[in-house]
Amino acid sequence: MIDLSGKVTLVTGGSRGIGAAVVRTLAGAGGDVVLHYGRSHERAVALADEVGRERCHLVRADLEDQACVPALWRDAVAWKGRVDVLVNNAGIYVAAGVDADFETWAATWARTLGVNLVAAAHLCREAVRHFRERGGGAIVNVASRAAFRGDAPDYTHYAASKAGMVALTRTIARGFGADNIVAFVVAPGFVRTERVERRMRDHGEDSVLDEIPLGDMASPEDVANVVAFLASGLARHATGATIDVNGASYVR
Ligand SMILES: NC(=O)c1ccc[n+]([C@@H]2O[C@H](COP(=O)([O-])OP(=O)(O)OC[C@H]3O[C@@H](n4cnc5c(N)ncnc54)[C@H](O)[C@@H]3O)[C@@H](O)[C@H]2O)c1
Numbered sequence: 001m002i003d004l005s006g007k008v009t010l011v012t013g014g015s016r017g018i019g020a021a022v023v024r025t026l027a028g029a030g031g032d033v034v035l036h037y038g039r040s041h042e043r044a045v046a047l048a049d050e051v052g053r054e055r056c057h058l059v060r061a062d063l064e065d066q067a068c069v070p071a072l073w074r075d076a077v078a079w080k081g082r083v084d085v086l087v088n089n090a091g092i093y094v095a096a097g098v099d100a101d102f103e104t105w106a107a108t109w110a111r112t113l114g115v116n117l118v119a120a121a122h123l124c125r126e127a128v129r130h131f132r133e134r135g136g137g138a139i140v141n142v143a144s145r146a147a148f149r150g151d152a153p154d155y156t157h158y159a160a161s162k163a164g165m166v167a168l169t170r171t172i173a174r175g176f177g178a179d180n181i182v183a184f185v186v187a188p189g190f191v192r193t194e195r196v197e198r199r200m201r202d203h204g205e206d207s208v209l210d211e212i213p214l215g216d217m218a219s220p221e222d223v224a225n226v227v228a229f230l231a232s233g234l235a236r237h238a239t240g241a242t243i244d245v246n247g248a249s250y251v252r
Pocket of ligand 1: 012013014015016017018019037038039040061062063064089090091092093115142143144145187188189190191192193194195196
C-alpha cells in the first residue's frame with residue numbers, strides 16, 4: 001500500500017538504529033533516500049550499498065555544529081533537485097543529573113538541545129522554505145515518549161529537547177498547512193537498538209520490559225513503518241499529530 005516512488009526523503013542519523021531501519025523501509029517502498037550520518041562512515045557506505053547506490057545518496061555532517069545545516073540541506077537538494085520529505089531522526093542521549101558539576105550539567109544541556117532540537121529546527125526551516133516554493137512537503141520529527149511522560153532524572157535535558165520538538169512540529173503544522181506542508185511527531189518508547197540492548201545488559205531485561213504491556217520492545221522497523229506511512233501522504237489530515245510507538249507503556 002505504501003508507495004514512495006518519486007519521493008526524495010532526507011533522513012538524519014540514518015546509518016544505524018531507527019534511522020537505518022527508516023532508510024531500508026523507505027527505499028524498500030520505492031523511495032529515494034538522502035542518508036545523513038555523522039561519524040559512522042563505514043556503516044553509512046555499507047547501508048547505501050545494501051539498498052542500492054542509485055536509490056541512496058550519502059551526506060556527512062556533524063550536527064554538534066549547527067552551522068553545518070544550510071550546507072547539509074543544499075547537498076541533499078542537489079542530488080535530485082528537490083527533497084519531498086524531511087525525517088529528523090538524529091539524536092543523542094547523554095546522562096547528566098543535578099549532582100553533576102555545573103560545567104558538565106550546562107555542557108550536556110547545551111549539547112543535547114543543540115543536536116536534538118536546534119539542528120532539527122534549522123533543518124525544518126530549510127524544509128519549510130523549500131516546500132513553500134515547491135507546493136508542499138512533509139516533515140516527520142522523531143521525538144520520544146519522554147516529551148510527554150518525562151524521563152529519568154539524569155535526562156531532564158533529553159526530555160526537554162524532545163518536548164521542544166513536539167512544539168516545533170505542531171507550530172509548523174498550524175503555520176504552514178495552507179502551503180500544503182504537513183508535519184508529524186513520532187514518539188517511541190524503548191526501541192530495540194544497540195543503545196537499549198546495552199542498557200538491558202547493564203541493568204537486566206526486566207528494567208525495560210516490565211513497564212511495557214505488550215511484553216516486548218518495539219523494533220526499529222515498527223518505528224520505520226510509521227515514518228513511511230506518514231511520509232507517504234496517506235495521512236495528510238493527521239498533520240500536527242503525534243503517533244506513539246510505545247506498546248502502551250505510556251498512554252497519553
Ligand atoms: N532507541 C530508543 O529506545 C528511542 C526511544 C525514543 C526515542 N528515540 C529517538 O530515536 C532517534 C534514533 O535513536 P536510536 O535509538 O536509533 O539512536 P542511535 O544512537 O542508534 O542513533 C542516533 C543517530 O543519530 C546520529 N547522531 C547523533 N549525534 C549526531 C551528530 N552530532 N551529528 C550527526 N549525527 C548524529 C547517530 O550517528 C545515529 O545515526 C533519536 O532521536 C532518539 O532520541 C529512541
